[in-house]
Amino acid sequence: MSSDLWFGPVEGPKRRLSGWFAVAFRLVAAGFAGFYLYTSGFGLISTETNRGVYLMLTSVLVFLLYPASRHSPTHRPSVVDFAWIAAAVVPIVYWMDQYVAYAMFRVSSPSEMDQIMAAIAIVAILETSRRVLGPVLVIIAVAFLTQLYFGAYLPGKLAHSGMSVTRILEFTFSTQEALFGVVTATFATFVFPFMIFGAFLERCGAGTFFMELGTALAGRWRGGPAKIAVLTSALLGSISGSSVANTVTTGSFTIPLMKRTGFKPHTAGAIEAIASTGGQFMPPIMGAGVFILATLTQTSYLTIALMNIIPAALFFIFLLVMIDLESVRRGLEGLPAAEIPSVGRVLLRGGHFFLPLVVVVGLLVIGYSPEFGAFWGTVAAFVLSWLRPETRMGPKRLFQALSWAGHSNTAAGSAIGTLGIIIGGIILAGLGLKFSAVLVEAAGGHLLPAVVMVTLISIIIGMGSSTTGSYIILSVVAAPALVALGVPMIAAHLAVFYAACLSNITPPVCVSAYAAAAIAGSDPMRTGFAALKFGATLVLIPFAFAYTPELLTIGTTPEIIHRSIAFLLASVALAAALQGTIWWLGTLDWLSRGVFLAVAGVLFAPASLTLDAIVIGAAGATLALRRFVPVQSIP
Template identity: 70%
Template sequence: MVDASWLLRVDGARRSLTGFYALAFNLVALGFTGFYLYTSGFGLVSTQTNRGIYLMLTSVLVFLLYPARAGSPSHRPSIVDLVLVAATVACVWYWIDQYVSYAMFRVSSPNTADLVMGAIAIGVMLETSRRALGPIISIIAIVFLGQLYFGEYLPGRLANPGMSVERILEFTYSTQEALFGVVTATFATFVFPFMIFGAFLERSGAGAFFMDLGTALAGRWRGGPAKIAVMTSALFGSISGSSVANVVTTGAFTIPLMKRTGFRNHDAGAIEAIASTGGQFMPPVMGAGVFILATLTETSYLTIALMNVIPAVVFFVFLLSMVDLEAVRLDLKGLPAEEIPSLRSVLAKGWQFFVPLIAVIGLLFSGYSADFCAFWGTVSAAALSWLRRDTRMGPTAIAQAMVGGARSNAAAGAAIGTLGIIIGGIVLAGLGLKFSAVLIDFSGGNLFVALCLVTVVSIIIGMGSSTTGSYIILSVVAAPALINLGVPVVAAHLAVFYAACLSNITPPVCVAAFAGAAIADAPPMKTGFSALKFGATLVLMPFSFVYVPQLLLDGTPLDIAYTTALYAIGCVLFAIALQGTEPVGGVVTPLRRALFLIAGGLLMFPTNLWIDMAGLALLVAAAAPTALARRNRIAAG
């Protein structure tokens, strides 16, 4: 018998729906997911239908699940919510129905209905993002709309002649350049199908399997729980692609475990936050921003995924080194043997969870589109769940996975319409080229200074926003500056993308660290600064893509392997310098820390053989006292 009782309840972070409204939410979510499963696997629909349905149903789900304010009803939508749902359906459906007519007969001459519906659509999308993500991204959008109207009063290169309300509404709403532009298209076509794939994998038991796998692999090591957090977040990140989703999913298990075995509260939250942030660029799925990156750079998703393999690996090498050294400093041990599952038994029970990932990768290599690969990954996850009785996905589990995918999208996709508004404001005012020119002027044409400025701007724009939202804005206003200074297009966009990831762990507003702090019961700011320390290489990544192109597979196989090995060694040395502890134990003196830091820097940013040799020589000099002391202890018996 199919259990349908779950349809009458929806538990959200801010509102729990029951009865009729829970049923309505779940039915909309089922239809939403079903439509995009169909389009990714079988069907072609018109561009306006694909983009419009995505924005419309995302906003409908947000208005049902997220209250307008603290005093709003907690178990049902308010009258205002229902009015906004109706307004959303009306203005988006009007756009879908009228787009062809507008494109053929009304370009530059919108009628009154176009303008009224455009005003409603902008208001609805601003409210959608405000409810799910807070006011910052909506305020930024209002600023970008305002600069279109008051452009003549702006200073210097940022000025524009000023535009009429009618022109702003038409460009933002009626065209496919802003609200219904490339950002919406990418989420509807690629990102949402992968969210559905992740929801099916999680529902089939993959999340628990990855945690068990991490425990079996790292549980017995010193600081094992923290290494489990790193490994499970990397594995889970390969199917979820969201730092905050990683924190709340894996952190509920790993953070209490880290605290129980001796890690300080803020460090436990920080380690989970930075590991979850790293999961965003862990192939094969990575974060939603990577799909946007592939679209904007006109590069295949598979190419972007392959280019991210080495950066992701060296990032986690550094993070594992930092965790290991923290465990040495605190004299922590691994988990008790009775709490560590057998690796053989874990793989015997869950080997099938690798098959959907392998299927996705195989189809990508065969040249199929990313959304088609996500569809068959979803199908294979549901089918393979039947290999074990305890993981079988029947009709109820499949329906719950479909709803889970739509709910994940409600949080991740809530900003998409607002981001489209921002992009429209940038494009219509020509701000991309103007801001690029300002960055180049400020840097004096110096690439290193420009990278520093881009990193700072990324942190500021990323405050309170998602990585995807930050990257989308930066891809238009910052990446062109790097490209104009000679950086290859993909490298420039990856530098900006990783800089956007950095905002997740950079105080004063760092959403991933704050999520970890909430679970760890730790001070948010202290957790944020700790996360920044544990993820320090993320600060260096944008510079690495520019100055060490071998990390992005630019060079001969031998050159790539040689440079990657040096970079990985440099990451370990950098970790020793930051922690002030060696893997064999003992405190490192300030002089030796400086030697490890310089050696690490030289190996991470090699320019020629002499620099490499100097880095290795400094490594020997820094490590020699420990090696000699150990040799003397052995000789003394």
Template identity: 65%
Template sequence: MTAPTWFGEFSAKGRTLRGWWALLYAGVAAFFGGWYMYTSGFGIESTESNRGFYLLFTSVLVFLLYPARKGAPTHRPSVFDLVMCAAAVVSVGYWMDQYISYAMFRVSAPTTWDLTMGAICIVVMLETTRRVLGPALVVLGLIFLVQLYYGQWLPGKLSHPGLTVERIIEFTYSTQEAIFGVITATFATFVFPFMVFGAFLERSGAGRFFMELATALTGRWRGGPAKIATITSALFGSISGSSVANVVSTGAFTIPLMKRIGFRPHVAGGIEAIASTGGQFMPPIMGAGVFILATLTESNYLGIALMNVIPATLFFIFVLLMVDLEAVRTGLKGIPREETPDVWPVLKRGWHFFIPLIVIVGLLFNGYSPEVGAFWGSVSALVLSWLRKDTRMGPRAVVSGLVGGAHANTAAGAAIGTLGIIIGGIVLSGLGLKFSAVLVDFSGGVLLLAALLVMVISIIIGMGSSTTGSYIILSVVAAPALIKLGVPTIAAHLVVFYAACLSNITPPVCVSAFAAAAIAGSDPIRTGVAALKYGSMLVLLPFSFIYAPGILLYGTWWDVVHATAGHLVGLTALAMALQGCTFVTERMSLTPRLVLFAASGLLLFPAHWWVDVAGLLLFAAGLALALGLPMPRAPRSPSTPRNAHRDRRI
């Protein structure tokens, strides 16, 4: 007797589950997704179940799907995998059952069972992370655990007396400060329901509609497929919240299309990688990051989303300009007319797919929490799918959506337990404030140098973590330093969040570029360099939040208009300087490129009105030089003979 094949098979890192094992995986995933859709619509049962079930189900799914080592069974979990599943169920289940009793009667006096289950849970969380994300984040987690014990050996301000093993395990496991802390609560309450919403939206036909709409809008333009990639990645990435998931889903279509019309493989991969990375800070949803940011800053989710409208728009305008200039420089055309759909028929067929997004934004504007928006957005996607016969979601599609959301969560959720361990180590030792003090001292109190250090640290930390993981760590160790130097709280957190996004495309470890390179068949490092070139604006935006806060809606309406207009002209100058051409000429010499570089620097980081004027004059001069226009000359002195210059040349 064979198992049903409703959900096909599930694959990851050398293992493909089929048959009954695939059915078991799908069953666990469906219950996981269904439980959190229920709690997002009707309220959580308890804090313990909300946080505990999230980590429990995430670990079980990871142990079923991801092998522990090379040579492990490729079509089923091993005995060790099943033992780890049992360890996750027992240790997390014990915490859910005993937390109230611990909080009321055993604080600072944990039992042997508490400590035993705590040690097992710590191992389970670290192993969950290792299987999906590799050893880097696990090593970081172990470092933060070990420093709690050997605190007296840490240098300078980072030193502390050190703690016992029992105290470390108790704080990490038994409290709601580390493994089961605010990061887990945020993912369980806010992030995961939106992953299920994204799966529902995709299965309702919205993914195909957004791709067709982008093709209809930009396909026939020069370099059209790259513009399709940019627009679809902005739309899809906002919902998915994962740059790698975005690359894999949209890149499977856009990268071959870009290569077909003449984009070099590493350029095609780089464009998809940077566009997918930008989707993580594209309103209205902004993936997982905005929920963590709102929680850590105790700010309104909708307010943060609104603050990101201008920066995200400027970023994608820059990417589109870079793509257009690449097409000019290399003579690339668009998709043939007969292969591109017309806009109005596409909109007529799929206009209703915008309604779930409108429902979510409308609920947020009316004061409802994000998880309620995710619930009703999913319900509206399900209902609206029945407007067309070919997109109707029946019971099987609904279950598939729940499974898809839980399956997508394994990549992001696998890091959460270990991130909780890291945050617990930072909080228990007071390392966050100490590190911030060290950062301020090292920078000499110079804000620009501190911001540069934050960027470097974010790239290093991002090598072994996801965007969300990098941001969570940086929000504790780096953001306080910027706040101490006078940067507003939300702006400081946005600096480190955008810096964390940057780590997705910065070689040598650039996960988004690696995923795109696999599809494009290109060298991963060259793809990462290309992504960094096309995403240069992402390097500059964190500094803009400090020196041109008007783009974050700080200040008066004039401050906002002034900063936005300056950035529009500045990013145009930067794009032309990087690509070495204008929108009407294929090549420019070094001199106008240098002039345009200088203009972009003055316009993107204005200090005084005369800096703006100088930037605009340099921009005009750079354009004139690039286009071969006559430059204005200084007036000739009356005493100077008209042909004196000829005489000198002779």
């Protein structure tokens, strides 16, 4: 059997490994995933090994796959890359070996070797992030390290006495508070096992099944390909939790279909980008940031998933309404009947792929940890693959699944160590509460401007980081401000998390829109603004959580029902205002659009049931009159 059958070329954003370099990469990636698949099921390793191996192997894979600059070799790693690999491996191995001795004998008095290794490790981890994500996140990390030394020169409430270089290096490297802190622990313990689970589902045929199911369910509707994108991205997003990965995976299928049936290229790309972004908060298996959220708020992952059912459903309903009205406005149809598979046949052939998800949720319900659920979900996917010859995961597919899981971790994992450095700088300087106090003061003690500032900050931070990275930073510096202003803790953190998701589609740096535009052949900025239009409720959800936490089932049953129905009706009204059409009135004039916009504004606000009913009644009467008093319509 040839090695190419097992070790084909490895494609990266800027490098294509082949030959022995591809073999080495795939072996390391598969071993990496295999190690954490084992730990998720049996967990028989030390804390320092769990965290250290994750950062170390992530860096090794990044240095193999991502070139240092545009002048670096594009088909193999260079001598410089191997030097960086050594710079990552040696100090992390040293930390794992010496951690117990440090904790017992050298706390507050690190040795000279501790400090040398710390400096090397910090630089190597920063380089890991720079290669994958660019310089912005690294600049933020360096700024937080620098402020530790120059704390006395910081303005106002942010000032502190400053720390010595020795103290900064010790806290950042030797402890389990910064580089090897909660962010690294969460990814190594919870997130990576779910990435492995997603890779196994993809290799066993579940990805194809979800696409076929989306086609069968929505293909015949007007604008069917766009609705397929929504359903498929929601289903796949509940597994992968990465908006860019969802966009590339499902978009390669749905975007050409949308264009073929009449959607403009930028609209097709926008719909896929926003649908894939929604996959990050789609239960039952949500994005990586939710695991961090569960850890920071000391709330069970299952509880958070259940709390997100209503918001996620409302988000996707709004998106489907927007697509349907877009199809009505442009006279778009669904797919030809010959291209639409039977729902029953699709379920008969692939319905068993829901079982791994059932296994994961079932284990969470009866009290097992998320990583244990991911382990047995992975096992279930492997076993179920043997039901059909074409999906069986023999040795080759098993190796490919493990290798792909390790490969896919490079994008998300590259930021983790640097985020740990940032969080360490915030903790050591006590900036979390200080920044929250400054935010509350800048907002004048009022909630509305505070939420506006948090949303804007999340978009800015999201320009140089992932959704998870944005949330991690904001959870420390912004969420406490919302809590101080009376928002329940879970609602505050989820408001910050949804705001962080918004950066994926917000120009000028909208990574999901860029990925979709590349497939659609459209302008990225135009695609990003269109995605923002189709995902308008994502802008409003953080405000809804702050003012109406009933959407998160925080409150009485009547309140939850009232606010959910009000948000649903508001979403339909907003869609009509944005699209300039509604089913029973056709094309709307500007006055009618203004009425729908006003109705949406009132219903989104935390008004009483009586006021909501009055506004709906008055708006209904006004719109009924418009049928008999037409005004020059503007499509």
